[in-house]
Amino acid sequence: MNDLLLSFTDVSVSFKARFRFGAREKLVLKDVNFSVERGQSIGVLGGNGAGKSTLLALAAGILGPNSGTVKNHNAEVALLSLNLGFDAILSGRINATMSGLLHGLKKAEVARVLEEIKEYSGLGESFEQPLYTYSAGMRARLGFAISQFVSPDVLLIDEVLGVGDQEFRDKSSQSLRERIRREDQAVVLVSHNAITLVDLCNRFLFVNEQTVREVSAEELKALQDLASVRRKESAEAVQEG
Amino acid sequence: MNRSNYPALLGFRTYTDLVSEASRTYLSFFWWLAEPAFQLAIYYLVFGLLLGIRTENFLAFLLTGIIAWQLFNRLIMNASASITRGVGIYSKVPINKLFFPTVALLSDLIKHLVVLLVLLGFLLLTGYSLGVALVSLPLVVLTEVILAAAIGYWAALLVPFVPDLSIVIATILMGLMFASGIFYDVSNLSPEIQSVFYLNPMAVLIREHRSVLLSNQFPEWQALGIIALVSAVLIFAAARFERRFSQHYIRLVVS
Structure with a gap:
């Protein structure tokens, strides 16, 4: 049984900001590198709009990256x-x-x-x-x-x-x-809540400002505040907008 | 999505599509027949009685044309909207986008087969002697389905990129309906006009429907073969396009 299931190599994703020809691209994820192996439970923390769902869409094979590769090593992947x-x-x-x-x-x-x-x-x-x-x-x-x-x-x-x-x-x-x-x-479990993730997972990723980096459980708890601050900011931005 | 799952998924989705559609109206399955019948009544009134178009056995002539056209029209209209409607699924599952128009084609084809049976019954009751040429009817219908699949697949694949296309398609279909010889007999037109006319594959297919059903003649195989071949190439190209851009569709709904 192969233990390596998914590998991300230098993955970048951007979206068109509006549905128009020639619209500017907005960078969502930049140079993401990580892999998923059997037996791992990976907790992903990040604020609203940080790119967590994009990460899952890439892993599921629903979305293709703009550059880099997402390789599926014959693994069945399902997004719940x-x-x-x-x-x-x-x-x-x-x-x-x-x-x-x-x-x-x-x-x-x-x-x-x-x-x-x-x-x-x-x-x-x-x-x-x-x-x-x-x-x-x-x-x-x-x-x-x-x-x-x-x-x-x-x-x-x-x-x-x-x-x-x-x-x-x-x-x-x-x-x-x-x-x-x-x-x-x-x-791979995505959440706003660091406590839940630390409780359930054995590896942790933090998504912020287009980058994804691996962190320890302690770091993740410390980063929770940052994630919630960003969430509040984006909520305010929505209200203002 | 695991490839081996597609046959079961196609079958089940087609079944649920039909049940779901029938459950949404009081008269449910009755509409499959009532809709072409109402259309027939309208066209008969306008073209047969008001405009006085008279070909031999106008009612059977008109009915065969309408039913053959309706299959084509429905297949393309339903297929062209199908990927756009499938967003709830393809945003969660990496699925071949041609799954959606294929389900639309299958469920429309099943409805059509019921209508065809009723048409055969009508022809028998009104004194047509259906002969041995009838065995070629499935091939005529199949050619039409392949043609509609070729156009429907491309429409389905492109409409999410350019939604305006759905309006263009509806307009073209409307024009094509009048140019396919549903209400009048193309063989009454001058030979030069006819040669242009039969560049429209639906005019050919409606003619072939009539020669099989009303004149007990076998279809012109060469014409059917050309339509099927060109359509098959288009379907193959659509599958290539799908493979190339499959992971792009989600971007069209995210932005």
Whole structure:
């Protein structure tokens, strides 16, 4: 089994600031170098707009870099997404099947775990009802239940640690904790919260001003303030804008 | 996305598309037939009664033309919007973008097959003797699907880059509808005009639909072959384009 799953080499990403011909490019990430190996759980901290989600999109193969390479060493990579492919008019069962297939499960695998998804979600008979009859919490529970059965080599998680009501929140964050600690896969977890990351992960990346650098747990906690200050600034900028 | 997952995903997505669409209206599956029927009524009224266009058996003539055209029109309109609509999926999963127009093509094709069966029933009831040429109908339909796929794939791939194209496409389709001989018989036009007219592949395909269904004649294989071949090249090129720019689509929604 190969232990090297993903490697980023001198990766830079920029986006056009506006949808127009000849618009200026805005640099989001610059010269990013790191790799993901089996058994690692990597916590990524950064403020709003720092490029954390861009990093996950690169890792998932959804987005290509402007320069540099993101090499996937034959690893299955999945970005956890709670409402992937959902159609409100269709039943929970049909949506669970669709979402499972899109997350990379085989048809037979989906068929095998459908009852377990129903059970885990705690939706009961609502599982057979259309999604538009669900509350937001019920939808999140369904989405989370599906994600429980998605088991790629690299799991990418964008701040979905706990969903639903308090009871389901405890259950779901407990499940995620167990998965993140598994040795046979790798996890990249993005968050605003350094404490959570230090609690769950064994490697840490800090994204700030277009750069990504590896830091220790202690450094990460110290950087939390910087990340939240930036978050506040960007929130104010939004209000002013 | 693992390649081996695509067949199951295509099948299931097509199924859910059809169920989902049918669930959104009170009359659900009935619309598959009602829509072409209403159109037929309008065109018959305007072209047959008001303008007095008279070819032999105008109703069957018109109906065959409308149904053949509708497949083409729908396939392209639905395909062209499909990648744009698929953003919720392709922003989360590295999926081949041609997945979306392919689902649109498959679900429209299934609806069309139902309509075709009803058309065959109508022709039988109104005294047409469907003969041995009928076995070539699937090939005529297939050629049309390949043509529509070629155009639909390119439309789907380009509309996210240049949204204005969707308006251009709708306008061209409208013009093409009047230039495909749906309401009138092209063979009544002068030979010079006809030769220009049949550069439009849909005019050819509508003619071939009629010769199979109404005259019990086999289609002109060479014409079908040329259309299929050119379309296949375009589809191949679309697949290359997709591979080259697949990871670029997300940029069009982020900015």
